[in-house]
Amino acid sequence: MSPLISLPSRSPLRHAVSLLVVAAFAPSVHAADLLTITQDALEHSATLNSSRSTFRSTEAGQDVERGDLLPQVSATGSVYRYDSLDSQSYAGSSAGQGGASGSSTTSSGEDYNGTSLGVNVTQALFDATNWYEYQQSKKQVGQQALQLEIDQQQLLYDVSEAYFEILRAKEVLEARQAQEKAIGRQLEQAKEQFNVGLVAITDVNEAKAAFDSARAQRIAAKNDLQVSFETLERLTGQQYASIASLDDDLPIQPPAPANRDDWVDMALSSSPSIQYAQAAVELAKSGVDIAQAGHLPTLDAFADYSYSDNDRDELRGHNEDLQVGVQANLPIYTGGSTSASVRQNTYTLEATQYDFEDQRRYTTQQVRSLFTQVGNDVESVDAQREAIVSSRSALEATRAGYEVGTRNIVDVLDAEQSLYESISDYADARYTYVTDLLQLRQQAGVLSLEVIRGTNRWLRDSKPVSLTSVDDADMSAVDDIGKRPTPPSMP
DSSP: OOSSSSTTTTTTHHHHHHHHHHHHHHHOOOBOHHHHHHHHHHHOHHHHHHHHHHHHHHHHHHHHHHTTTTTEEEEEEEEEEEEEEEEEEEEEHHHHHHTTEEEEEEEEEEEEEEEEEEEEEOOOOOOOHHHHHHHHHHHHHHHHHHHHHHHHHHHHHHHHHHHHHHHHHHHHHHHHHHHHHHHHHHHHHHHHHHHHHHHHHHHHHHHOOOOOOHHHHHHHHHHHHHHHHHHHHHHSSSSOOEEEEEEETOOOOOOOSSSSSHHHHHHHHOOOOHHHHHHHHHHHHHHHHHHGGGGSOEEEEEEEEEEEEEEEOOOOOSEEEEEEEEEEEEOOOOOHHHHHHHHHHHHHHHHHHHHHHHHHHHHHHHHHHHHHHHHHHHHHHHHHHHHHHHHHHHHHHHHHHHTTTSSOOOHHHHHHHHHHHHHHHHHHHHHHHHHHHHHHOOOOHOOOOOHHHHHHHHHEEEEOOOOOOOOTOGGGTTTTTSOOOOOOOOO
């Protein structure tokens, strides 16, 4: 039986009903922000998880070294079967005429079962080598904790850099797409003017060359966006359909504190890289102590207990022995290896001291350079914003001159390219400022999840960025750049 009311398979009503059903049950999808992606990276990063496992391995190594200072107990036992057979033969001859030779054979043996048990207990009373090795293992745990902190801060920066590289690539792609469309319109206009005899064929060729160049730049920019998403996926092990964009009102201002020396002092006291190098010096000192301990005696307390029994017919009872004492060992001559080990570890200590000084100088130089760079970035963003305004005014003037015949098409195309280069440079300047500021914090040793959370406040998911979000970009996406108000200062 057919239904009372039937809907065509492609009727508008059925289509509308389908959309309503999908809208009712489809979950809301939000663009991933920097904080969410960073938390994913902290959980799924292969590099950071490897560092965590190495830290746990080092912690277990401390327990290994502690074990050499604690009592050592061992036990042995055996159950055996004893079989013995003795066989002897005697051969000889009798004296005199007609003497006869003869031989005799005797044999004996015994069979029995036996058991034995032994227990040995030793306790180091004085062993400088084991003690210093245990102290060194504790320092290794502390150093590996610093390495874990270094790796975590590096991951925070790498994820942030990859995130903002996507946003930078997206804005550059928008500019390249708008440039291609604008020059494409210029090319069409040149063709129309050529067809009616208003311009020469050279104008068409010039516009065609500029259009092909803009198209190549657009293709390269789209490839950069694709690669940027893949970089983020490698760091987090996750795929993201879209990410939140950076607010236009992001305050661009010098780093705080405003004194460069304050940042250097912060780095010298907080940088995990410097602290790691300092820990390497302490480890090397422990290595010297361990080598020198090879000249010292060792003193151990021991107890040995043994028990044996068997079922031989002629024996009754069992054997039991107990020995308790103290044992000392004094190395007198080891072929010179102990003295050589002391010299070797002393040179290692000297090398780590130089490495520490080099790391301190490197961090100081990096902090100073990044502090200066961030200050330059602030001025660069403002200059690039003004460059967009100037380039747009120059383009409008050049177009007006072209219409009245005082400028040629080459001038117009150059002005078009100059405008979009300014737009691209402005995007570079903004995101360079953000990443340089984060890198300054990393070098100072204060890049944390809380810093990422503060940066995340300036992200908006109202204009998500994805690989398909800019396919239909046009001039409207960038026309108002340079007309926006100056961003407010950070509260």
